[in-house]
Every structure is written in structure tokens, then in C-alpha cells.
Amino acid sequence: MAEISIVPIEAPRGTLLSAALRSPSFVTGAIVTAIFVGVALLSFVWTPYDYAALDIPHKLRGLSGEHWFGTDQYGRDVFSQVIVGARTSIAVALIAVGLGVGIGTPLGLWAAAKRDTIFDELIMRANDLVFAFPALLIAILITSVAGPSATNAVIAIGIFNIPVFARLSRAAALSLWARDFILAARVAGKGRARISIEHILPNILNTLVVQITIQFSLGILAEAALAYVGLGAQPPTPSWGKMLADSQTLVGLAPHLAIIPGLCIVFTVLGLNLMGDGLRDIFDPRLQRSRQ
16 A cells, blocks of 8 residues: 655745744844854854963952953953853753753653553653652752762753653644544554654654753753752863852952853843744744734
């Protein structure tokens, strides 16, 4: 029997691109996010000073032409630390979200394909168990055994992201299994695994992309929180959260040490959230019309 493949009609790429360019939220978020990603990439090839170099005679200097963001209590250049800290924060959040997507999405698709079976029930109850432990508590459990590090922060945030994408992909997939094009694929003799990969996954990618931007912003916050309490990247590797922790006793003497990394966290998260809102409006125009 010839294979039957019926899929929903997708919007042309040009239509999505023009819609994205017409979305102020998406454009603004994309520009802000691109700036911070560009700064993080720049840190691989250039920094004004060695971010770990101590210069005690020039400690706690204010903003100047020599040190654009001043210096910290050890005389280290704050601008160099900020751009390397961007690399640390973005890398940790990106890898952690990647773990959540890479593990959670297949689990959710599999659970939807095996709906109302023991496997589906086990996955959902395991997700509930993980949700009972916040990323910070998971990090404490991990670091109590392996010690604090950026790697352990990635693992902790990644574990917390797995049930998020598992639940999302399962719910989105379940809404598609009753559609006619899935029924046609089953009649054509395709197995559940093949249907999940060839038909279900492409049709829930829009939902996953929006959630990825949201979880990425939450990953930035989680990494900063873990670094702030000493469970993230360890010295001399800079991190925005660690910079905030080191500056809390020096706010009166050098407020820029707290303001600058704090603003970096705020604008990065804001940019990602604006991108997420813009993508949600682009993929589902009904939401945009309801706001007008």
C-alpha cells in the first residue's frame, strides 16, 4: 500500500519572517539578546584586560576611559569580568536548556504515544517528583557530593528543565494524535515512533521554540542565583551572580559593582522574554488580535 502523508499546511517562511519584522516585541528582544550573545562571543577572542589579573593599587576605581566599568575590590577590570561573565551565564543556561529539550521532549512524545499505559504514568509521576525539588535544592544535593562548579549548575538546571519540556511536548502531542492526518498515517501502516518523529514533532516545534526562549531566560536567572550562593562557577571564572555576591558589602563604596551585573541580568532576561512574547504572537496571531 502506498504511504499516505497528510500534514497541516504551514505558513511560508517569508510570511513568518515578515511577521517577525513587524513585531516590535520580537525585534526589540532579538536586538537585546543579540548584543549580549555577541559580547559573550567577543570574550573568546578579546577582553580589555585579563579578567583575573589583580591590581590592588587601583582597586575600587570608578568608571573611566581606562576602565570603562571601573575596577573591583581586587583591582580587576569590571568590564572584562562582565563580558566573560556573559559567556559563563549564557553557556550554563544554554546547555541546561539543551539538556531539558534533548531529554524531556522525547520522553513527552513517547508518553503521548503510549497514553494511558504504565509507561505514561511513570513518566508523569517522575516529572511530579522532580518538580517537587527546585533547581537550587537540586544543586545543593549535587554539590554536597561533587562540590560546587558550573558543571553541577548545568546539571541542576538541566534536571529541572526536563519535566517542563516533557509535560509541554506530551500535552501538545496529545492534541494532535486525534487529528485526521495522524489517523491517515496510522492507516498507512506507520508505527507510533515514526509518527511521533515525522508528524508530531514538526508540528509542535513552534510551541517548543517559544518555551525554549522562556526557559533560557529562567536559566540565566537560575545560574545567577546559584552563583550568588556559591554553587555556580567558581573563582577565578567570573559570573554575574558571583559578581553581585562579591559586591553586596561594597554597595556604599562602589555601587557600580552591583548595578552593572544586575543590569546585565535584567536586560538579558528582558530581551529573551520579549523574544518569547513576539514568537508567541507570530506563531498564534489570535493572541496578538486579542491584545489589540
